Amino acid sequence: MSTLQILQDHHHIVGRARELTALLACVRAERHVLLEGPVGVGKTAIARAVADALGRGLVRVDGDGRYSEARLVGQFDPPMVLERGYVPEAFRPGPLVRAMQEGAVLLLNELNRMPEGVQNVLLPALDEGLVYVPHYGAVRAAPGFLVLATQNPAEFVATADLSEALLDRFELVRLDYQGADEEAQIVRQEARCAPSEAIIREAVNITRATRADARFRRGASVRAAVAIADLAAQLDGDVSRAAELALPTRVELVEERSGDLQALLDELKKKSSPMSTATPR
Numbered sequence: 050m051s052t053l054q055i056l057q058d059h060h061h062i063v064g065r066a067r068e069l070t071a072l073l074a075c076v077r078a079e080r081h082v083l084l085e086g087p088v089g090v091g092k093t094a095i096a097r098a099v100a101d102a103l104g105r106g107l108v109r110v111d112g113d114g115r116y117s118e119a120r121l122v123g124q125f126d127p128p129m130v131l132e133r134g135y136v137p138e139a140f141r142p143g144p145l146v147r148a149m150q151e152g153a154v155l156l157l158n159e160l161n162r163m164p165e166g167v168q169n170v171l172l173p174a175l176d177e178g179l180v181y182v183p184h185y186g187a188v189r190a191a192p193g194f195l196v197l198a199t200q201n202p203a204e205f206v207a208t209a210d211l212s213e214a215l216l217d218r219f220e221l222v223r224l225d226y227q228g229a230d231e232e233a234q235i236v237r238q239e240a241r242c243a244p245s246e247a248i249i250r251e252a253v254n255i256t257r258a259t260r261a262d263a264r265f266r267r268g269a270s271v272r273a274a275v276a277i278a279d280l281a282a283q284l285d286g287d288v289s290r291a292a293e294l295a296l297p298t299r300v301e302l303v304e305e306r307s308g309d310l311q312a313l314l315d316e317l318k319k320k321s322s323p324m325s326t327a328t329p330r
Contacts, residue, residue: 052073052102053066053069053070053073055102056069056073056098056099056102057069059098060094060097060098060101061238062091062094062095062098063227063231063234063235063238064227064228064231064234065091065095065224065227068095068222068223068224069095069099071222072084072095072099072222073099073102075220075222076099076103076195076197079195080219080220081175081195081196081197081198081218081219081220082196082197082198082219082220082221082222083160083198083199083200083211083216083219083220083221083222084096084197084198084199084200084222084223084224085199085200085201085202085221085222085223085224086199086201086202086223086224086225087201087202087225087226087267087270088201088270088272089269089270089271089272089273090224090225090226090227090270090271091224092199092224093156093158093199095224096154096156096197096199097156099154099197100154100156100197103154103193103195105152105153105154105193105195106148106151106152106153106154107153107154107156108144108147108148108151108153108154108155108156109144109156109158110144110155110156110157110158111158111159112157112158112159112160112161112162112163112167113159113162113163114162114163114164116162116163116164116167117164117167118166118167118170119143120143120144121143121144121145121167121170122143122145122146122170122180122182123140123141123142123143123145123146123147123182123185124140124141124143125139125140125141125184125185126139126140126141135184135185137185140182140184140185145170145171145174145180146180146182146188148194148196149174149178149180149188149189149190149191149194150188150190150191151191152190152191152192152193152194153193153194154194154195154196154197155194155195155196155197156197156198156199157171157196157197157198157199158198158199159199159200159201160198160199160200160211161200161201161210161211165212168211168212168215169212169215171196171215171218172214172215172218174190174194174196175196175215175218175219176218178190178194196219198219226257226260226270226271227271229253229254229257232253232256232257232271232274233249233250233253235271235274235275236249236252236253236271236274236275236278237249239275240275240278240279240282241279242278242279242282242283243282244278244279244281244282245282245286247286248278248281248282248286248288249274249278251281251288252274252275252277252278252281252288252291252292253271253274255274255277255288255292255314255317255318256268256269256270256271256273256274256277256296257274258317258320259273259296259300259317262313262317263303264302264303264304264309264313265300265301265302265303265313266301266302266303267300267301268300269295269296269299269300270299272299273295273296273299273300276291276294276295276299277291277292277295277296278291279291280294280295288318289314289315289318292314292318293311293314296310296314297310
């Protein structure tokens with residue numbers, strides 16, 4: 050069985066052969082990789098699967114605007130420093146140093162939500178496998194150290210463009226929404242409430258329709274289709290009611306006005322059918 054098949058079968062990844070092949074080529078060439086795509090396309094799951102296939106440890110960091118450089122690199126324990134000074138034993142490695150020392154994969158989830166200062170700390174680690182920590186010294190990466198980062202497109206809220214210097218250290222693998230058949234397969238696989246085939250198709254169609262309609266600034270991912278299918282299975286097949294529950298937290302309208310979302314959902318429900326194949330933008 051090929052590595053690609055192992056990734057798909059053992060980690061329950063539907064499709065994505067092209068993206069997985071590209072990612073495997075990058076990591077085999079010892080290149081750091083940036084996975085870019087909208088919410089819910091499986092960026093983190095694919096990164097975890099590849100790290101597992103490499104047989105290396107995984108150190109995960111979830112980025113946000115409050116994440117500090119000290120949290121990423123590590124810091125000294127103040128009581129021990131007061132007692133013994135800046136001895137190596139007083140240093141508490143952060144995720145970056147830990148991954149470097151262990152020769153592990155560092156997964157930086159939503160890298161473009163992190164402050165610029167944190168991003169800049171990565172440059173020497175990506176370039177030379179080297180980080181210098183004041184009072185501790187140089188940390189050199191053990192063989193196997195690799196950075197896999199994910200980011201949402203820049204138009205998403207609370208994201209920012211990565212610097213040219215940082216982008217220059219990554220190879221880019223883009224992931225977009227999958228086709229209707231693959232999304233239906235994902236819903237079958239992930240749903241917890243055994244929805245019928247008709248419910249699955251209708252949930253997928255209405256979710257995909259939110260991505261195709263220009264009145265939505267942000268459409269819903271297949272994660273929403275899974276939620277709709279599960280809820281509808283508990284609501285005697287009422288996909289409309291399930292969509293009312295599942296979609297408000299997962300979509301964004303271009304113009305937010307009271308009642309607009311419900312009216313749009315009613316319209317999309319009427320247009321969609323179990324065999325419709327709305328195409329995402």
